[in-house]
Amino acid sequence: MTETTSSGLRRINWVTTLFLLLTPLVGLIWGAIHISTMGVGLSELAVFAFYVCATGFSITTGYHRLFAHGAYECSRIVKVFYLLFGAAAFQHSVLSWCSDHRRHHKYLDHDQDPYSITRGFFWAHMGWLLVTDHKKAEDFSNIPDLVADPWIRWQHQFYVPIAVLMGFVMPFGIGYAVGHPWGFVLWAGLFRVVLVHHSTFLVNSLAHTIGRRPYLRAISARDSIVTAFLTFGEGYHNFHHRFATDYRNGVGRAAWDPTKWLIRGLEMMGLAWDLRCVSTERIVAAQLGCDSERLSERVKGHPEQALAHLRERFAEMAASVQRAATALSKREREFAEARKQWGRDRSAQLTALRAELRAARLEMRAARVRWRAVVAELLSGSVALSA
Numbered sequence: 001m002t003e004t005t006s007s008g009l010r011r012i013n014w015v016t017t018l019f020l021l022l023t024p025l026v027g028l029i030w031g032a033i034h035i036s037t038m039g040v041g042l043s044e045l046a047v048f049a050f051y052v053c054a055t056g057f058s059i060t061t062g063y064h065r066l067f068a069h070g071a072y073e074c075s076r077i078v079k080v081f082y083l084l085f086g087a088a089a090f091q092h093s094v095l096s097w098c099s100d101h102r103r104h105h106k107y108l109d110h111d112q113d114p115y116s117i118t119r120g121f122f123w124a125h126m127g128w129l130l131v132t133d134h135k136k137a138e139d140f141s142n143i144p145d146l147v148a149d150p151w152i153r154w155q156h157q158f159y160v161p162i163a164v165l166m167g168f169v170m171p172f173g174i175g176y177a178v179g180h181p182w183g184f185v186l187w188a189g190l191f192r193v194v195l196v197h198h199s200t201f202l203v204n205s206l207a208h209t210i211g212r213r214p215y216l217r218a219i220s221a222r223d224s225i226v227t228a229f230l231t232f233g234e235g236y237h238n239f240h241h242r243f244a245t246d247y248r249n250g251v252g253r254a255a256w257d258p259t260k261w262l263i264r265g266l267e268m269m270g271l272a273w274d275l276r277c278v279s280t281e282r283i284v285a286a287q288l289g290c291d292s293e294r295l296s297e298r299v300k301g302h303p304e305q306a307l308a309h310l311r312e313r314f315a316e317m318a319a320s321v322q323r324a325a326t327a328l329s330k331r332e333r334e335f336a337e338a339r340k341q342w343g344r345d346r347s348a349q350l351t352a353l354r355a356e357l358r359a360a361r362l363e364m365r366a367a368r369v370r371w372r373a374v375v376a377e378l379l380s381g382s383v384a385l386s387a
């Protein structure tokens with residue numbers, strides 16, 4: 001064996017590599033045999049669905065938006081749920097996951113980003129996990145807030161037994177109680193682990209490859225509804241990298257972001273609070289900034305005199321959009337404040353504020369339609385540059 005080959009082999013993180021290769025492989029072979037002989041039971045599908053949601057959301061709602069970004073506060077019971085089912089997702093402890101993730105945000109698209117897309121799709125997806133490079137020395141200096149939490153330290157210390165217990169032993173136990181122990185291990189253990197793994201991995205690979213960049217153009221992170229569907233709503237990644245502490249990723253009211261809906265549901269049940277939300281004003285300013293850059297690129301090289309007209313139209317439109325955004329932000333703040341102070345009793349006042357909020361939203365929507373039309377017109381070049 002040459003020296004290069006042996007040092008290459010030493011770089012491989014064998015435990016993780018074997019786990020990531022064997023889980024789909026064994027799942028495929030065992031799954032084919034199990035399904036062809038026993039079929040698919042409804043109870044197996046039900047426990048599979050529960051486990052996909054419990055572990056998948058513990059990563060997106062818990063590991064990511066709560067622990068890594070502090071996008072909201074929640075009760076101890078919810079945190080413990082995340083710690084237990086997050087471990088069952090087999091993506092390492094909160095400390096390890098969040099330390100890597102904060103580095104990803106801080107050094108995005110640079111060498112110190114552990115899963116930088118600049119090293120290729122496969123590296124960002126799972127290649128970085130197969131080698132020991134970034135794990136030579138565990139450095140948690142970028143997550144002092146998490147290290148200070150005794151529950152999080154406990155999960156880190158006992159990560160492997162918790163993961164095995166919650167991820168495989170528990171499905172076996174529940175299955176044993178209903179007479180399908182191995183079917184439950186196959187569905188809620190093996191199939192689910194593989195599915196949730198690759199769903200999370202897509203946030204580092206696909207979300208940095210396909211989609212649009214409406215909030216920040218200088219980075220690889222992109223917004224795509226396709227990625228959002230595959231990742232529990234984490235696919236609005238350009239927005240997320242621009243406004244990382246916002247509890248939403250899909251900021252539009254209809255955007256596919258089940259993680260955001262779950263956080264809001266927890267808030268309604270009194271289990272989550274202090275949801276951090278960037279104002280519409282700042283979001284619109286970021287979008288206008290990107291549009292302005294796009295337009296500047298589009299018209300580069302045209303005579304200065306001809307560009308004055310375009311700039312004037314863009315500035316006019318931007319001012320009216322900003323006015324609508326400022327008014328909407330004000331109404332949103334007032335409404336949120338009123339809800340906090342008055343509770344649900346003062347429904348008449350809340351109803352009045354809600355009507356004002358709705359009017360401000362309609363005005364913003366109309367401004368957005370005009371904005372899109374003007375930008376499309378300017379970018380398409382249909383505006384006569386000589387005008």
Ligand SMILES: [Zn+2]
Binds near residue numbers: 204
């Ligand atoms: Zn990212």
Ligand SMILES: [Zn+2]
Binds near residue numbers: 064068101244
């Ligand atoms: Zn993040």
